[in-house]
Amino acid sequence: MRFFGSSLASTAAIIALAPAAYAQDGNASEILPEAVAEGDRVDGAYAPGHGNDSGVSTIDRQEIEARTPGSGDVNQLLKILPTVQFDRHEGLAEPETIQDLHPAKISISGGRTYDNLITIDGIDANSRFDVHEDSPVSINEVAGNSAQTLWLDSELIGAVTLRDSNISAEYGRFTGGALDIQTRDSRREWGASAHVSYTSDELVNYVVSNGTQASFDASGDPLPEAPDFRKWRFGATMDVPLSDKGGLIFGVNRSRADVLYYRSANYNYEPGYRHSISDNFMLSGDYDLQPDLKLSGKLTYSPYESEAAHQNGINNLITTKGGGLAASLKLAATGNLRWTIKASFAHSDSSREAPPTNYNIPSDSSNGNFCSNASCTQGGFGDLDQKQDTYNLSARMAHDLGPGELRGGLDYQHINALRERPQTYRAYRSALVEDENENPIYPASIVCADGDSLTCVTGEYALGTYGEYRAYTADIDLDNVAAWMEYNVYLGPVDLRAGLRYDYESFLGNHNIAPRLAATWNAAPGWTVTLGANRYYGRSMLAYAIREQYPDNFSYERRGTYVGDQYVVSDSDWYLSKTSVPSGYSSSELDTPYSDELTASLGAPLLGGTARIKGIYRKTKKEFARSLRKQEEYVLETGDITTRRFYEMTNDGHSSYRGLSLEWLRQVGKHSFAINTNFSKTKSDTENYLETSFLLTEQDVDVVFNGEIISLVDLLNRNQRMEFASPFIVNASWSALWLDDRLTTNVNLRYRDGFSQIEDININETIDGRRYDVYDVVKYPDRINVDLNARFDVLRSTAGTLTADVRVSNLFNTIPSKDSVSISNPYQMGRSFWLGLKYRY
Structure with missing residues (x-):
């Protein structure tokens, strides 16, 4: 375990010495200049919605x-909310995981990670590409999407x-939940801030699961070196007033991770750092054109x-991109008729840069x-360009009508998705041989007619085979049109919200109508009972449409010519030897996936705070899945005939979710408490859209379970989803102010209960002469994690405030994934620290 005295001492210095200095001799005015008051209470962990907005939770x-x-990932904040699930194996200290600076993947109310509507300032931030490839050395796919x-x-x-349930008709294109992230608004007065924070392997206490340790003990091999890394975050913001009618805010931020990797033993374990960099630049402003008319813009x-590279090779650096540009302009009016008109544009670039040619060369050359x-x-695997542009124009309107409010809106969205291999990629291999018995050519006999190169060196070798992956372009356009209307009416103690949403997308060509209905009975002050029945339609994904346009793959060979005792090899000797065809894909005549929801909630005062009990039932149908449509003969360029497998995208997938959550929040002066729990069961017949439903693949398969022969489909239907679907979780948060509000602390606890799955245990049993796979119950352990954040205002004055910041993950050093057994990456993240400073004016 590498973390000890130095990191602990630095942590203690930041959160202990500063308050001690403040208290010494009572001379606070000499050590800390005039204080700038910033409030004497903390906000709640989140603000729960009430009534018909029972599915809304806001973190300010x-x-x-x-x-x-310490990572700055706002998605991690959602761990305080009961209906959000995270990766079960989160916390593994794999170098690739440490280096990854993407936001955490989340599941909301049983939806998959790609089923959510995620917006930033109302701008669509959802990928239409395949998001499941995780290998950066894939020839045809971009990893890390x-x-x-x-x-x-x-x-x-x-x-x-x-928004996890009872979601307004204003929101669409999801079957999970809707997450809206809003950037900071200008304060309309001068202000500035700057921050820097740091972590590294020296600030981490690595832990190892019992299973992994047992594997090393059995082998007698020592544990390898723990991951070596360092991470930085730093940035600044500035508020600029534009008179009393408006203001601007400028922001810039950089996060960087550098991780040490080693090539394989055959490459002498050559070390080298590889990095990930996430940059943020923001310009936001608003201006009051009139008292009831505001213009705002975001950029x-x-x-x-x-960076990534395969450990078995050199000169093979791959750089994968991500992120992009978002811009919007909005005009909003208040008054009797409340309306907004907004235009936005989003561009994302998840391309890959890599060397265009790969060589496999004899080592004795x-x-x-x-x-x-x-x-x-x-060498590498060639560039892949992958870009998505989204243009959006929307209008919203609200007007008081009778005893309620009528709201409605129109949305138009145009999406262009581009996947392109800009140039043909080649992979050379197979040194030439003399005859069919594969007796090697003596190096001295080879002559390269076209001069020496990486494919041929006179007197040494000539490569005799290459695979060719040809350039292609898959360019897809689609249009979304949506209209919605909603009436909120207040009838005595009952609030009724009736909504209807219409969606049309040109790629699928479906007209979808989604009713939304919610009703709340205000039984007594603070007491509300809410019922809801809603339908949510998802959106298309383009993985199949892009794969449909992959070109065939080609293999070329060459043989030289003897000229005397010399074997002359020329580039003109190459000939097409073999063609292979990728699987065919199609995605025509598909329905849009949809989820039907029933929900009920109770809001009530409890023990001086607020309680919310909420039940959600979801049934999601027509999910995308894969099916083998046909196999047919295919004539290759060589004239040979092969069999090609054609897959089609189907609507054979389905899921269900049942969840019951209990929440309680209370603020007591300078302390804020939140605790909640969620009981749920999530079932799916596919893990993702590139899999075939087990209802089809396993429909005629029988297995042995508890000594009885049973249909595998019936057995698998008893399981709940493995990932992002823990059946029982508990979250708790405690925020507090101390030492004249100079010290802010926050403690977060998350408990995930263990669960059981029915799985193949790799045993076979013969009954009545027939051999069966044996299935049994496999138990997965629970996990508890506690995080601690502490901020202390070291210096306060009229010139600003300097704050020391310590953020501790896994405070009690528990093992994040107890069931993980890994020899190649045995370590997990135990207690780890981020240390930082922040100045604000």
Whole structure:
């Protein structure tokens, strides 16, 4: 365990010495100049919605500052909300995971990670590309794609609002939940802030699961070196007033991770750091054109890049991009007729840059003597361009009508998605051989007619095969049109909200109508009972449409010509030897996935605070899945005939979710408490849209369970989803002010209960002469995690405030994933620290 005295001492110095200095001799005015009052209470962990907005929860700026982890990822704030699920294996200390600066993937109310509507300042930030590829060395796919195309550091965020149920007709294109992230607004007065924070492997106490330790003990091998890394976050903001009618805010932020990697043993364990960088630039402003008319604009630019390289090779650096640009302009009016008109544009770039050619060269040659294998590899897999542009124009209107309010709106969205291999990529291999018995050519006999290159060196070698992956362009346009209307009426103690939403998307060509209905009975002051029945339609995804346009793959070979005792090899000798065809895909005549929801909630005062009990039932149908449509003969360019498999996208997937959450929040002076829990069961017949429903693949398969022969489909239907679906969680948060409001602390607890799954246990049993796979119950352990954030105002004066910041993850050093067993990456993140300073004026 690498973390000890130095990090603990630095932490103690920041959160202990400063308040001690403040208290010494009672001379606070000499050590700390005039204080600037900033309030004497803390906000609640989040603000729960009430009545027909029972599914709404909002986290404000103060809590964002207090509770965000050191990484600055605002998605992590959602761990205080009961209906949000996170990766079950979060906390593994794999170098790639440490280096990754993407926002955390989330599931809301049983939806998959790509089923949510995520917006930043109301701008759509959802990817239409395949988001499941995780290998950066994939030939045809870009790795590390996030379902969220745009993201910003917490320093630039003003509020985060989650909608998990009873969602207004204003929101569409989701079957999970709606997450709206709002950037900070200008204060309309001069102000500035700057911050810096840091963590590294020296500030981490690595832990190892019992299973992993047992594997090393059994083998007798020592544990490898723990991951070596360092991370920085730094940035600044400035508020600029534009008279008393408006203001601007400028913001810039950078997050950087550098992680040490080693090539494989055959490449001498050569070390090298690789980095990820996430930059944020923001310009936001608003101006009151009239007392009831405001013009506002937002511009954010958030490029991202991450380096990767295969450990078995050199000169193979791959840089994957991410993030992008978002801009919006909004005109809003208040008064009797309340309306907004908004135009926005979002561009995301998740392309890949890599060397265009790959070579596998004999190691006993002058070009290939950099490894101990028989042959050595260098080069990459070629560039892939992947970009998405979203244009949006929307209008909203609200007007008082009779005993209620009538609201409605129109949305038009145009999306262009581009996937392109801009140039043909080649992979060379297979040194030439003399005859069919594969006796190697003596190096001295080879002559390169076209001069020496990486494919041929006179007197040494000539490569005799290459695979060709040809350039292609998949360019897809689609249009979304949506209209919605909603009437909120107040009939004595009953509030009724009736809404209807219409969506049309040109790619699927479906006209979807989604009713939304909610009713609240205000039984007594503070007491509300809410019922809701709603339908939510999802959106298309383009993975199949893009794969449909992949070109065939080609293999070329060459043989030289003997001229005397010389074997002459020329580039003109290449000939097409083989063609392979990728699987075919199609996605025509699909329905739009939809989720039907029933929900009920109770809001009530309890023990001086507020309680909310909420039940959600979801049934999601027509989910995207894969099906083998046909196999047919295919004539290759060589004239040979092969069999090609054609897959089609289907609506065979389905899911269900049942959840019951209990929440309680209370503020007591300078202390704020929140505790909640969620009991849920989530079932799906596919993990994602690139899988075939087990209802089809396993429909005729029988297995043995508890000594009985049973249909595998019936057995699998008993399981709940493995990932992002823990059946029982408990969250708790405590925020407090101390020492004349100079010290702010926040403690967050999250408990995830263990659960059981029915799985193949790799045993076979023969009954009546027939062999069956044996299935049994496999138990997965629970996990508890506690985080601590502490901020102390070291210096306060009329010139500003200097704050020391300590953010501790996994305070009690628990093992994040107890069931993980890994030899290649044995470590997990135990107690870890971020240390920082912030100045604000």
